[in-house]
Amino acid sequence: MELDFLCADGEKLTVYTTRPDTLMGVSYLALAPEHPMVGRLMEADPDLAAFVETCRNRGVAEADLATMEKLGRPLGVQALHPLTGAQVPVWVANFVLMEYGTGAVMSVPAHDERDHAFARQYGLPILQVIAPMDGGEWDINERAYTEHGRLVASDAFSGLTSREAFTAIAEALEARGLGRRRRNYRLRDWGISRQRYWGCPIPVIHCADCGAVPVPESELPVVLPEDVVPDGSGSPLAKLASFHAVGCPKCGRPARRETDTFDTFFESSWYYARYCSADNREAMLDARADHWLPVDQYVGGVEHAVLHLLYARFFHKLLRDEGLLNSDEPFTRLLTQGMVIAPTFYRERADGGRDWINPADVEVSRTADGATEARERANGEPVRVGGMEKMSKSKNNGVDPQALIDRYGADTARLFTMFAAPPDLSLEWSDSGVEGAHRFLKRLWRQVYEFTGSQSAAVRPGPDTLGGPARDLRRKLHETIAKVSDDIGRRQTFNTAIAANMELLNEIARLSDSDPAAPALRRECLNAIVLMLAPIVPHVTQALWETLGHDGLVADAAWPAVDTDALAVDEVTLAVQVNGKLRGQIRVPFDMPREAVEAAARADANVLRHLQGQTVVKVIVVPGRLVNLVAKPS
RNA sequence: GCCGAGGUGGCGGAAUUGGUAGACGCGCUAGCUUCAGGUGCUAGUGGGCGUAAGCUCGUGGAGGUUCAAGUCCUCUCCUCGGCACCA
Numbered sequence: 222m223e224l225d226f227l228c229a230d231g232e233k234l235t236v237y238t239t240r241p242d243t244l245m246g247v248s249y250l251a252l253a254p255e256h257p258m259v260g261r262l263m264e265a266d267p268d269l270a271a272f273v274e275t276c277r278n279r280g281v282a283e284a285d286l287a288t289m290e291k292l293g294r295p296l297g298v299q300a301l302h303p304l305t306g307a308q309v310p311v312w313v314a315n316f317v318l319m320e321y322g323t324g325a326v327m328s329v330p331a332h333d334e335r336d337h338a339f340a341r342q343y344g345l346p347i348l349q350v351i352a353p354m355d356g357g358e359w360d361i362n363e364r365a366y367t368e369h370g371r372l373v374a375s376d377a378f379s380g381l382t383s384r385e386a387f388t389a390i391a392e393a394l395e396a397r398g399l400g401r402r403r404r405n406y407r408l409r410d411w412g413i414s415r416q417r418y419w420g421c422p423i424p425v426i427h428c429a430d431c432g433a434v435p436v437p438e439s440e441l442p443v444v445l446p447e448d449v450v451p452d453g454s455g456s457p458l459a460k461l462a463s464f465h466a467v468g469c470p471k472c473g474r475p476a477r478r479e480t481d482t483f484d485t486f487f488e489s490s491w492y493y494a495r496y497c498s499a500d501n502r503e504a505m506l507d508a509r510a511d512h513w514l515p516v517d518q519y520v521g522g523v524e525h526a527v528l529h530l531l532y533a534r535f536f537h538k539l540l541r542d543e544g545l546l547n548s549d550e551p552f553t554r555l556l557t558q559g560m561v562i563a564p565t566f567y568r569e570r571a572d573g574g575r576d577w578i579n580p581a582d583v584e585v586s587r588t589a590d591g592a593t594e595a596r597e598r599a600n601g602e603p604v605r606v607g608g609m610e611k612m613s614k615s616k617n618n619g620v621d622p623q624a625l626i627d628r629y630g631a632d633t634a635r636l637f638t639m640f641a642a643p644p645d646l647s648l649e650w651s652d653s654g655v656e657g658a659h660r661f662l663k664r665l666w667r668q669v670y671e672f673t674g675s676q677s678a679a680v681r682p683g684p685d686t687l688g689g690p691a692r693d694l695r696r697k698l699h700e701t702i703a704k705v706s707d708d709i710g711r712r713q714t715f716n717t718a719i720a721a722n723m724e725l726l727n728e729i730a731r732l733s734d735s736d737p738a739a740p741a742l743r744r745e746c747l748n749a750i751v752l753m754l755a756p757i758v759p760h761v762t763q764a765l766w767e768t769l770g771h772d773g774l775v776a777d778a779a780w781p782a783v784d785t786d787a788l789a790v791d792e793v794t795l796a797v798q799v800n801g802k803l804r805g806q807i808r809v810p811f812d813m814p815r816e817a818v819e820a821a822a823r824a825d826a827n828v829l830r831h832l833q834g835q836t837v838v839k840v841i842v843v844p845g846r847l848v849n850l851v852a853k854p855s
Numbered sequence: 856g857c858c859g860a861g862g863u864g865g866c867g868g869a870a871u872u873g874g875u876a877g878a879c880g881c882g883c884u885a886g887c888u889u890c891a892g893g894u895g896c897u898a899g900u901g902g903g904c905g906u907a908a909g910c911u912c913g914u915g916g917a918g919g920u921u922c923a924a925g926u927c928c929u930c931u932c933c934u935c936g937g938c939a940c941c942a
Contacts, residue, residue, distance in 0.1 A: 334856095415940050485942060523860070527937055559860085560936075608934080613941070640880070641867060646860080647935075649867060657880050667895095707871080717869070720879035727879090796875040801923045803875055827909080841922055846874055851922045 222391055223323065224400035226250060226300035226309065234258070234300055234311065237322030237405060241394070242386035243329040245375035246350035248340065250300055250311045251293065251328050253319035258311075262296055269294055269313070276315045291316055291339040303399040304390075305376075314339060322405060330365065337365035350375050351383060409531070413484045416456040418449055420482025428469035428476040436478075437470050443478070456480050489529060490536040493519070493551060506545045519552035523645075524611065526557050556713060559647035561638075563618040565607030566595055577617035578604050580650075609649060620650050632758035633659040639715040639757050661723060662761055665750065668729065669765045672743050691738040694728055698746050699787040701725045705753045706780065715757065722750050744769070749781040796847035797822040799831045807848075815842055822848040 222241050226234045234250060252259050254276040263270040272294050293314035300309045316335055317326055330340035330347040340347050349361040351370040359366050369383035378386050394400030414423060422443040424436035436443055446464045451457045458464055458480040469476035497510040521529060537551040566583045567575040583595050583604060595604050612619045625634045637658040642648045701721050708718035729746050732739055748769060755762040755775045766775035790811050795818065797805040805825040809818055819840050822828060828850070835852035842848050 653881050
């Protein structure tokens with residue numbers, strides 16, 4: 222809420238707070254350096270003027286703001302507490318923002334971390350007025366207590382909860398005409414202009430008389446000039462008179478075209494909608510955009526998880542309010558994929574800066590004592606090893622996928638990136654991992670060709686006619702189809718989907734050719750693997766699909782179906798634990814009754830050994846999983 | 856500083872609902888194939904003890920809950936990302 226502190230000279234200082242329940246703990250007021258009252262006092266006080274000047278140079282980054290030392294000056298002014306009438310000193314402080322609220326805050330050091338740090342710095346009183354709900358002790362001189370709680374040392378309000386006090390204090394202030402409940406929205410300040418060439422021009426013309434004038438619709442779009450020679454400093458557009466020297470659209474007098482361009486975030490905030498009506502020359506969006514949106518599945522990098530999504534949602538709601546779209550949100554389902562990271566290498570320059578060396582140009586080895594050592598390939602010079610970081614131009618640790626595609630093909634590159642990590646975690650680049658992905662594709666290729674080279678039977682034996690190993694393999698196949706379908710469709714863990722296919726391929730290789738079911742079973746397995754991998758390695762699987770004798774596109778073929786009959790088992794392996802520790806395994810019929818399972822578990826030789834001199838006091842049976850015998854010394 | 860995501864073998868990772876930690880891949884070791892190998896195949900591979908059977912320790916650290924904890928709870932350390940004109 223907003224509340225008023227009257228000053229001795231009759232002037233009113235209005236502050237904004239979200240915690241009126243802490244009002245009785247106010248020990249001073251703090252004003253932003255840009256506050257009008259500070260401006261007036263400054264005229265007669267050169268020291269204060271100098272202080273305000275240093276504050277002006279503060280950084281705007283939140284990181285700087287948060288770590289910056291809290292500094293301030295007393296203004297020599299006293300204000301009156303709106304409820305108690307007590308004198309409250311007024312300070313100017315560098316951490317108070319003029320842009321937010323009223324540019325003045327009531328400081329409660331006991332219950333706000335910033336105020337606490339400031340009070341300690343300048344020896345201002347710290348008055349605790351909120352105690353933890355659970356009645357626990359809190360050393361208020363050590364740290365601020367910022368949670369809600371129960372009021373103490375607050376006259377008539379003592380004993381109320383924060384929530385109750387909020388209302389009670391608000392009503393007391395309103396009754397005296399010294400406060401108003403108000404909702405403040407904190408708007409994110411988005412500087413969309415960039416002083417560079419690349420970017421969409423901002424269609425505004427600045428006129429000395431008319432101010433900022435929009436470029437008339439008939440002259441849109443403003444097109445970037447192509448005769449620009451960037452010299453590496455400042456905005457190239459600002460140096461090009463043919464671009465910026467124009468007449469004012471309103472009064473016709475000489476004016477200057479805006480030379481900043483839009484931040485690329487600006488365009489990326491609504492491209493997903495424009496994409497649906499890209500060929501429309503008359504309007505931003507048409508009915509097609511509304512038909513397709515919201516996006517069913519959006520994929521974006523984690524490093525955009527806050528800003529890009531914030532801006533896209535803002536645009537979407539704006540487009541909705543303008544009647545261009547009917548949906549409230551741009552994306553139904555979001556997958557935030559991890560970054561591609563790679564090692565960094567550098568050499569210190571004489572001036573303390575760093576020259577970054579691309580990992581492709583560095584040879585990493587282990588020295589005799591196990592430490593890693595890195596040398597530049599070209600000249601053998603040692604380089605320093607940095608951490609694993611996001612691939613970037615500035616750290617020169619990018620890997621060009623083209624070299625990989627040239628050597629192994631696009632499918633290998635795709636397979637590796639999907640296999641190395643789940644998509645929402647970061648992906649660590651590894652040359653040998655790429656090699657392994659390529660090896661797997663070669664093995665799959667060979668299995669398909671060796672199979673088609675042999676005579677294959679057309680009959681598909683039912684589960685009843687399969688012998689033990691063939692039956693196990695067929696069960697494995699259908700378990701794999703079930704797992705891969707879930708991994709790709711629901712869990713979106715493509716790495717485990719690929720691993721499951723690798724396992725299946727390993728199993729196929731183990732099946733003996735002398736098994737009468739082998740040809741038909743191999744065909745069933747290879748067909749399924751090719752179909753399951755098609756979304757990940759489309760080119761290789763298309764070729765193998767044809768080799769297996771199918772017409773048309775593998776991409777158009779139906780996803781393999783799970784044969785539930787094949788999943789049936791008649792025996793299961795159970796772990797047997799004694800006091801939670803694994804002591805043996807038993808193989809029992811699938812539907813064996815609990816008592817029989819327990820007896821079988823107790824009969825295991827190693828289990829018996831661990832039960833010597835013990836009495837079993839409890840038995841836990843998790844069906845299909847394990848038996849845990851809880852024993853005590855007898 | 857605040858917010859978010861992570862921490863599991865030599866490495867990337869798996870363990871989906873509290874139920875056999877380390878699937879799959881890389882690397883490494885041995886053997887086979889080959890005139891040859893920067894190829895392929897087979898087997899082994901968390902640490903310690905043991906000929907073996909097996910025992911024991913083990914998921915960043917410290918506590919706790921439970922028959923049972925990588926998974927749940929409390930505290931804590933570390934790394935990366937966002938808060939900057941790469942997007």
